[in-house]
Amino acid sequence: MSATILFTIISLSAIGATAAIILYFVAQKFKVYEDPRIDQVDEILPAANCGGCGYPGCRGFAEAMVKADDLSPFYCPVGGNETMAQVAEVLGKAVEAKDPQVAVVRCSGSPAHRERINSYDGASSCAISSSLYSGETGCQFGCLGLGDCVDVCDFDAIYMDEETGLPVVIDDNCTACGACVKACPNVIIELRKKNKKDRKIFVSCVNHDKGGVAKKACKVACIGCSKCVKVCPFDAITMDNFCAFIDANKCKLCRKCVAECPTNAILEINFPPKKVRTETPEKPKVEASKPVRTSAEKAGTIGEAKPEETPARPTGENKNETK
Amino acid sequence: MLKTFPKGGVHPAEGKYSANSAIEVLPLPKQVSIPIAQHIGAPSKPVVTKGDKVKVGDKIAESTGFVSANIHSSVSGTVFKVDKVLDSTGYKRPCVIINVEGDEWHESIDKSTDLKKEISLTDKEIIHRINESGIVGLGGATFPSHVKLSVPDGKKIDVLIINGVECEPYLTSDHRLMLEKAEEMLVGIQILMKALGVNLALIGIENNKPDAIEHLEKLVKDYPGIEVHALKVQYPQGGEKQLIKALINREVPSGGLPLDVGAVVHNVGTAYAVYEAVQKNKPLFERVVTLTGKSVKKPSNFMVRIGTPVSYLIEAAGGLPEDTGKVINGGPMMGKALNALDVPVVKGASGILIMPAELSQRKKEVNCIRCAKCVSVCPQGLEPYLLNRLAQLEKNDKLETDGVMDCIECGSCAYTCPAGLPLLDYIRLGKSRVSQIIRSRKQ
Amino acid sequence: MSKLFISPSPHVYEDTTVKRLMFDVVIALLPALLFSVYFFGMGAIIVTLTAVVSCLAFEWLIQKYILKEEPSITDGSALVTGILLAFNVPTNLPIGIIIIGSLVAIGVGKMSFGGLGNNPFNPALVGRVFLLISFPVQMTSWPVPTGFSNSYTDAVTGATPLGVMKEGISAGEPVSAIMDKIPGHMELFYGHMGGSMGEIAALALLLGLGYMLFRKVIKIHIPLSIFLTIGVFTGILWLVNPESNADPIFHLLTGGVMLGAIFMATDYVTSPMSVKGMWIFGIGIGIITVAIRVFGAYPEGISFAILIMNAFVPLINMYVKPKRFGEEVKNG
Structure with a gap:
């Protein structure tokens, strides 16, 4: 009896010891040297693995940064300047602060403004719809409304508004990783500089049709009239192929163009409404009765995660102190 | 046992309502818009501008490369404008829009309907003429035909396969063509055989067109080297690879072309267009288009000038049915749903299919049950x-x-x-x- | 005219739906159900109703209150699971046990993986095996088929032919002697023997197979490969030593082979996608079944065999691919 037990214990221990020795040597032989700084940098990164930096996941990004001599081409859109500063500290390199950005949806073609002339019945994907035809409306440039941008967002920062059928960016969640920009087949989403209190002024239209054609398809299309270009005191607006574009870096948020636009294609977001009224009381399109036009529901971008809980709109004393 | 391809396939309801409607020549519309990209490959370059006078058969857009095709005016009149117009791709694309005035044909076109049998051109001249005439695969793929006829060095072609399968349900344009223009088509096949330097041409026809099979079998006795083969009805037999497998049991390798197995496939419509181009000097500006559907009043086969609006065809077939849910350019299996009815008919349009609303929507999606x-x-x-x-x-x-x-x-x-x-x-x-x-x- | 619909091709669809396929399976199961009612009486009806109702109820409850999705019990898959579970238990099984079995079948076997189409194992078999292990006594006291007049739980019970065979062989009796104690092949064919409710009547199950093949619900490959494998394997054993091994016909007609091969192994979700894969799957089931029957502790092994092979299905799907068109060039 005891012999059996003894035999079992000895033989199993022997097998275990042999295996341990083999494992030790194998581990030694196949050891891969890895720069310990990669782990350190990886720790700092937000571990979102969104690919917004252009590398396959956070670890790939960390490896690339450790190898690189200069950090200027690298930027983690999720962690922002804070993270990059920490990384620079670990690696002993310098890094310049970059302006934080936010995704902006440049289309206001809700059913009210843009008539649906047919109905799409295929798989629910913008990429498939756009490979098939120009979309449910007469506008072949705008939002297709099937939510590919929502599907790719890793941060719950974008959702489809059921009423307008347009995606809405939640500024506080948006990290500007750019996934939605890449997913949108019509490239209507743009990363723009983030301003104080999430204020923004942009042309919410990307169509390149001539004015008449554009207007027929969508009431709030940019018709390429160039009024905004003329009124802009900072030369921030350019006209390209019948569509205006406001350079966020040059724009000083003066809102002159908003008042000038005949189709309401230029949107102002998160501005106090009172001022709008006093500044341009005679302009019919920014009437007090329709402040909705400039607010979250209509626009496509809002400053609060839950729009229905926000009072009328974020005002000066809003807690929205993102930057 | 009828020949067919061995693997897979389905058999959708045939619905060939227009099989007994003879080909009608459609009257000219008031305006045509001819897209400059109607084929696979580089889009053509317009050579006319606003205000130019054109005759039927005038070149209005020029091929821009080897894999590209010329485009000719299908009507006579004045160029209204060259602009972006919604076409059957679902997008606005450049088209030449012509206002129709009279019906004056280019002088070199032989307008007679006599059958011209002897082939005077050499193989090089044939290919050149086909290229000039802007002929593309009329089965729907619209691949420029001269490319298929220009066999690269080192490849040997020993058989020409003529696709008269028409496996798409509803469509009958090839069927009618085989019945009504059989002799012309057979001469066209001989021209293609001469261009390729082959002695054997096989016409594959599905067994749901017994009249066409019988008709052609009678006629081919006078055309040495051409054989007619009846095939079992099975979709997608009209696919090049499937048809080659069915007729000569050769398998085009994955990623390869039919010429890798010594075969070239052309559609019966293409063979007819080749006849017209080579024997009558008539470029490709019209084609047979089936207009059909379950509730269409008069399912028809029309000879249509390229660029004619689809709505014009629909009117000619008794108007758009009340219950229309979907209009398809092509057959129900591979055709493309149209998002507007004024889009022009293009070279690749073999049919316009009008689906009633109750058949237009998809089945409700449920989980995959891995039924295989x-x-x-x-x-x-x-x-x-x-x-x-x-x-x-x-x-x-x-x-x-x-x-x-x-x-x-x-x-x-x-x-x-x-x-x-x-x-x-x-x-x-x-x-x-x-x-x-x-x-x-x-x- | 209303708005035009736009969708990618194809624009026509076959009228087959998941629901139709499931109800075809139900129709195919009906002959066997009628035979069971004939042989076992009320018990068969009570067991079937309990299993079906509880399967449907559990699916509905789980979808509604746990998964919070639109209940899809009308697709018929829970109905099939319920009937198959009932077919796999004796007709005198207490109702409580059947309900537990249904909960395990639907809850653990199906919904925990994400519902229809996502379960790696046949839900009815998961339920059955769970019951077999948890309630071995109740699950193996088979009522003797006497006729419709039988009442439910107080039926006379006896062993199945396979059980008699296993016991006899392990006691060293020659097969020819054991054969005298069990019904003849003809009786086995139309199901006059003890056993689980739906597995007894080979004739009725084969009728169901014929119907499903006719309606193109399933392909022949899986049942055929299982039958052939079991036939060949037991045939060899029988030829080697007919006195300690039963003949292949006996093996095919008894136990759950017919039910398993025709209705359980062919379950879409848990069987391979390619024809080659189906053969591998069927042969695997055949070999494991015979191995358990001849060499194992249980008299019957097809449930375990199917569950084991279910586990291999993803692997089979991964490595056994259909031959692609133009993959090997052969010009002829």
Whole structure:
């Protein structure tokens, strides 16, 4: 009896010891040297693995940064300047602060403004719809409304508004990783500089049709009239192929163009409404009765995660102190 | 036992309502808009501008490369403008819009209807003439025909295959052509045989067109080297690869072309267009188009000038039915749904199909139950359920190894899926992604 | 005219739906159900109703309150699971046990993986095996088929032919002697023997197979490969030593082979996609079944065999691909 037990214990221990020795040597032989700084940098990164930096996941990004001599081409859109500063500290390199950005949806073609002339019945994907035809409306440039941008967002920062059928960016969640920009087949989403209190002024239209054609398809299309270009005191607006574009870096948020636009294609977001009224009381399109036009529901971008809980709109004393 | 391809295939309801309607010449519309990209390959370059006078058969856009095709005016009149117009691709694309004035044909075109049998041109001249006449594959793929006839060095072609299968349900344009223009078509086949330097041409026809088979069998006795073969009704037999397999039992290798197995496939419509171009010097500016559908008052086959608006055809067939839910350019399996009815008819349009509303919407989607029906109907031996999943997950490298590029987009998988899954939608998306990757890799 | 619909091709669809396929399976199961009612009486009806109702109820409850999705019990898959579970238990099984079995079948076997189409194992078999292990006494006291007049739980019980065989062989009796104690092949064919409710009547199950093949619900490959494998394997054993091994016909007609091969192994979700894969799957089931029957502790092994091979299905799907068109060039 005891012999059996003894035999079992000895033989199993022997097998275990042999295996341990083999494992030790194998581990030694196949050891891969890895720069310990990669782990350190990886720790700092937000571990979102969104690919917004252009590398396959956070670890790939960390490896690339450790190898690189200069950090200027690298930027983690999720962690922002804070993270990059920490990384620079670990690696002993310098890094310049970059302006934080936010995704902006440049289309206001809700059913009210843009008539649906047919109905799409295929798989629910913008990429498939756009490979098939120009979309449910007469506008072949705008939002297709099937939510590919929502599907790719890793941060719950974008959702489809059921009423307008347009995606809405939640500024506080948006990290500007750019996934939605890449997913949108019509490239209507743009990363723009983030301003104080999430204020923004942009042309919410990307169509390149001539004015008449554009207007027929969508009431709030940019018709390429160039009024905004003329009124802009900072030369921030350019006209390209019948569509205006406001350079966020040059724009000083003066809102002159908003008042000038005949189709309401230029949107102002998160501005106090009172001022709008006093500044341009005679302009019919920014009437007090329709402040909705400039607010979250209509626009496509809002400053609060839950729009229905926000009072009328974020005002000066809003807690929205993102930057 | 009738010949067919061995793997997969489905048999949708045929619905050939217009099979007994003789080809009617459609009166000229008031205005045509002729897209400058009607073929696979580089779009043509317009050579006319606003205000130019054109005659029928005048070149209005020029081929811009080897894989490209000339485009000719289908009417006589004044060029109204060259502008972007919504066409059957669903997008606004450049078109030459011509206001119709009279019907004056280019002088060199032989307008007589006599059958001209002897072939005076040499093989080089034939190919040149076909290229000049802007002939593309009229079965629907619209691949420029002269490219298929220019056999690269080192390849040997020993058989010409003529596709009279018309496996798409509803469509009958090829069927009527084989009945009414059989002799012209057979001369056209002889011209193609001469251009390729082959002594054998096989015409494949599905067995649901017994009149066409009988008619052609009688006629081919006078045309040495041409044989007619009846084929079992099975979709997608009209696919090049499937047809070659069915007729001569050769398998085009994955990623290869029919000429890799010594065969060239042309559609019967193309053979007829070749006859007209070579014997009558008439460029490709009109074609037979079937206008059909379950509730269409007068299902018809029209001889239509390219650029005629689809709505004009619909009017000629008794108007748009009340219950219309979908208008398809092409057959129900591979055709493209139109988002407007004033789009022009193009070279590749073999039919316009009007579907009633109750047949226009898809089945409700439920979970995949892995019933493997898609696997068993795939004529290419692929696994559609898997490709669908991989495409949704964007696993592009796995898609490539699982053969997404072999997919011929016949739609058999989505047709048969009991769960109503949009299999082909996603596979097509995956295929276009993978082909982009392959292209960028080559560069 | 209303708005035009736009969708990618194809624009026509076969009228087959998941629901139709499931109800075809139900129709195919009906002959066997009628035979069971004939042989076992009220018990068969009570067991079937309990299993079906509880399967449907559990699916509905789980979808509604746990998964919070639109209940899809009308697709018929829970109905099939319920009937198959009932077919796999004796007709005198207490109702409580059947309900537990249904909960395990639907809850653990199906819904925990995400519902229809996502379960790696046949839900009815998961339920059955769970009951077999948890309630071995109740699950193996088979009522003797006497006729419709039988009442439910107080039926006379006896062993199945397979059980008699196993016991006899392990006691060293020659097969020819054991054969005298069990019904003849003809009786086995139309199901006059003890056993689980739905597995007894080979004739009725084969009728169901014929119907499903006719309606193109399933392909022949899986049942055929299982039958052939079991036939060949037991045939060899029988030829080697007919006195300690039963003949292949006996093996095919008894136990759950018919039910398993025709209705359980062919379950879409848990069987391979390619024809080659189906053959591998069927042969695997055949070999494991015979191995358990001849060499194992249980008299019957097809449930375990199917569950084991279910586990291999993803692997089979991964490595056994259909031959692609133009994969090997052969010009002829």
